[in-house]
Amino acid sequence: MEQGGVGVTRVERGRVVERGEVVPLWRNRGFGFFWVAQLLSNAGTQVSELAIPLIAVLTLSAGPTAMGVLTALESLPSLLLVLFLGVLVDRVRRGRMLFWCNVAQALLIASIPFAAAFDVLTLTQLYAVTFLVGGFALAYGLAHTAYVPVLVTDRRQLTAANSSIALTDSITAVGGPGVGGILVQLLTAPVAVAVDSASFLVAAVLQVLGRGSDPAPTTRTRFGLSLREGFAVFRQQRGISAITAGKGTFEFFQWGTIALYILYAVRDLGLSAAEIGAIAVIGSLGPLLAGLITQKVSQKFGITWTSIVGAVLLGGNLLIPLATGPHLAVIAMIGAGQFLLGLGVVYLIIVRSTMLQHAVAPDLLGRVGAVIRLVEWGPGPFGGLAGGLLGTAFGLRPALLILGIGSLSAVPWITTAALRHHLTLLNTP
Template structure:
């Protein structure tokens, strides 16, 4: 719950600065720490499969699919759950669960019993907890930041913290894999989740109560229909979701092939892969810093079109990179930079629109619908990527997947041309949806 305002602040209409909002600060710090570990692990787990277990392209596709599968099979159920429980506490236990699950990987490696099926199970289960955390997080930020005008800044701050860890995490992950082996790097991620849970518990205040009867407490089918209807009413959010979901599908395929291509075709070391990811992560860092001022000055419409082009087309630079080794590294890093810049900008704009236009008791379910659309096809994308790499070769598969990412551009371009991508005016209400109750602390 947000810090109470003073008499002077109420009189002048000013809001408590984010840095003085103690619950938000604890939440932000805990997320910063857990994300640092996650960035290490996102590189270390695939490298564990490639270097320690000699995974094939098809097996890497299956591993990538396991990360997205929870959105397909659990997403809608978790959306209903998020709208019925205390979200802050749910997020805390999600951190604990992820720490314990991921911690089994280095333990199994130490005992010499690590297998690909274990990586599949852990990746799926941890992905389910991460999904629940993400849905609760989107719904919880408007509670911590009760002033609607601060939502874009709050979402940018969260994205900025994610990006800061993305800058240092992959480089640290590559170095840890090089010096201490991949399982030890994974152990760092497990520890970060547990420490983040302690920090979150220290800053936890009274959670919002679960939705009362009539607001998400009906049957599962009724609850899901309410969430789907609320999502469809805001056509700008629908367009941004499709503009992200289509490139996401092809990006899952790229993820299935990227580490194999980097190691076997480009002959990158683990340290080089980490360095590229670190340089590329400056894109999300930049997006977190500029999203609020850029969208406020130039509007979220056509800037989102540009962001979609960057996100959708950036993967083409990976298979097209050629020349001296330094140029190849630079082009691959540039692709990650532009893709990260585009997708994080889209996420910030869409999250702000969503939080302004959708009633608080529906945010979990609407978020679940969005995740189902975006990540639900991810397992298929990962498997398709693996099969393309197996059948056509890694480079040809990456080219096809990179071209497919551009198919999301028409969705956001049409929405921008029709005036559907606008932030809510706090005085007049949402422009593209029926009036909804404003988020309250």
Template sequence: MGVRARGRGRLTSVVPSPRHTGLWRQPDFLKLWVGQTVSELCSRITRDGLPLVAVLVLGASPGQMGALAASAALPVLTIGLFAGAWVDRLRRRPLMIVTDLVRALILLSVPLAAAFGFLDMSLLYAVVLFSSICTVLFDSAYHAYLPTLVTREHLIEGNSRLALSSSLAEVLGPGLAGVLVQALTAPVAILVDSLSFVVSAFSLAAIRQPETMPAAPAERQPIGHEIIEGLAAVWHEPALRALALSSGTRSFFGNFIGVLYALYAIRELGFGAAALGLTIAMGGVGDLLGALLAQPAVQRFGLRRTLIGATLLGGLISLLVPLARGPLGLAIAMLMTSQLLGDGLRSIFSIHEISLRQAITPDRLLGRVSASMNLTAGGIGPLGALVGGFLGGALGIRPTLALAALGGGILSAFWLLRLPATVDDENH
């Protein structure tokens, strides 16, 4: 039943049946899950803590804060495809361990620099840039590694469990970050995240399941040829092409909302900082619910309908944002509902999109395909932010947010209609 994958030379299903459960009882998967749960939770400390170091400790200007954000985004655009090729040339687990340990050392430089009095913005730029490079490498290896750790019929369960960790971190992480920054100061709080990468590295090192060896150096093509092979694999595989086009469209329109959301909530709806923060926090709760409902959804509706339905419904629910008006309480309720349901549907889509990608991609191409898909979404995102900002000024914020909801829902779902019928559950 489900998608028939050829990555390991045998037919397998990506859609789980109720009897295909039990990753909680698989020791090696639990080691991966525990390490990533700790790392995800503590990474929120750095995400929130580094900007606070820049603002509170170093008095950063708006331009410097923009440069700090750009330092984090630059590696995705510049080395993403190379990272995918390197991942396919190397064993994934050792690469993940090395990048975890390097990130631990990089982040350790912040509290050390603060303690010895040489912390400045140039160091923060370097910390963000090099830790982001490691993150690009880790993430490419991470998504390519899971299919070697669990069987293909367990992919959705595995991705759901790992997404659950990320969702819990999104709900609990900001509060933990705030407490630690308040109690320890921002630079010292980042030490906790540094230690979490050590925990992640040790959890990966404890995994005993052997990993498939990559191709021997003599069998490799030039890296440029391998990058093109990864891009071609996405374009020539109908399911991957549909997912890439849909994700790129969603990223383009989603960045309209990302740019305008806070401005709209504060200036047009009259939200205060607390109301805005609580509203955004509902997205973390939605992610958590989506991770819990991902498996039941695909078992009930099938994979193809789940992907299309989550995209369409997510777009329609996003219309609650531009439609919000009236008393402040009503507006808050509408935006909270949008965050809760919209992020929940996005989580369901993401889990199944990654699982489908892993199921139909041969092992030797997993890193490159993952990097190519990430570049499709990440590369078009900044363009969407620019266009959204321009249209917000030219048309008004409400019409632009309505356009974002419709485009992100209807146009993204249009590409998914091109998914082959074979991706659906044959029992539905």
């Protein structure tokens, strides 16, 4: 059952829904299928995010520089393709685009275990698959954010919908890395990657089964003018711009950390794939908590100062190079840091998504979302390369310490926006 707009009187399962009544989100059939599809594809993705770097380190003997390149390629589409994809999202049926993005990712990821089975897997293939999958994942993410208001037309429930989606990501993040570590340990990393491929195909089928309204695009302006409109609206929304700029500076240091983390965990800390998976499970409880509490916390305390707290929590990466002692202590300390970081990141994402969907017209969501991705993830390739170079020049632990301190760079941006009263949902159409 598609959800109705605010103030609409209609019949809902044999009874009259009065004007102004909020229909429970769980009654929205289209959103329900969408949510389950997210759950499955994200579960597989969590496995691959652990398995692919392990393939590079354990099977292909990748060093710090190679890991930096691999990490940079994952985020490079956000620099090279995001503006084009943002315009494209506003020119096509978004539900259909979600389906084909899932299918494409399934086929690309399936090429890794296929090549491994014939002993022809190379770093070059990992690089190519990582870049292309990153591009389709980016397109999916842009279409996904723009499609949610189509599924959930009652804007009073957008925060709940975004929290539910974040909760989906968090649920899979809790189990995915642990399952991935076990699969890698027992069945090898290429087999674990095959699970991700299958999950994307199932998700694509579910999205077709649950897809309801998929409105035709209304944007017909020229490409250059379309982009200018997206940039203009992004600049006007100062709260959204501040959160995005803060996350963009954080992401530079985050991608540098990602480039070195698996290598540091395996070579310097001597952790196994299962132990690395256990850390990821502990860390993923932070996003899970954010998905559960964001709506209540933002309603009770407001989004202004709680966003500053979220920015401070991004410094959780500092605990990676500071973790010492027995394996159990190291796992607990790094896991705690990732828990705090995940809590802060997902809280800020939910707040910004809700601000975006309240303040920006539906036919502009793809382009404004593309600008957000460009600012936020554009620094990622440079961060990944910088992490690899820092690791080569100074060693893994000192490099991770530098990158961990840099993770706090979002705090000035978000604090300034809070002091200027830019973090608000009052700018609602």
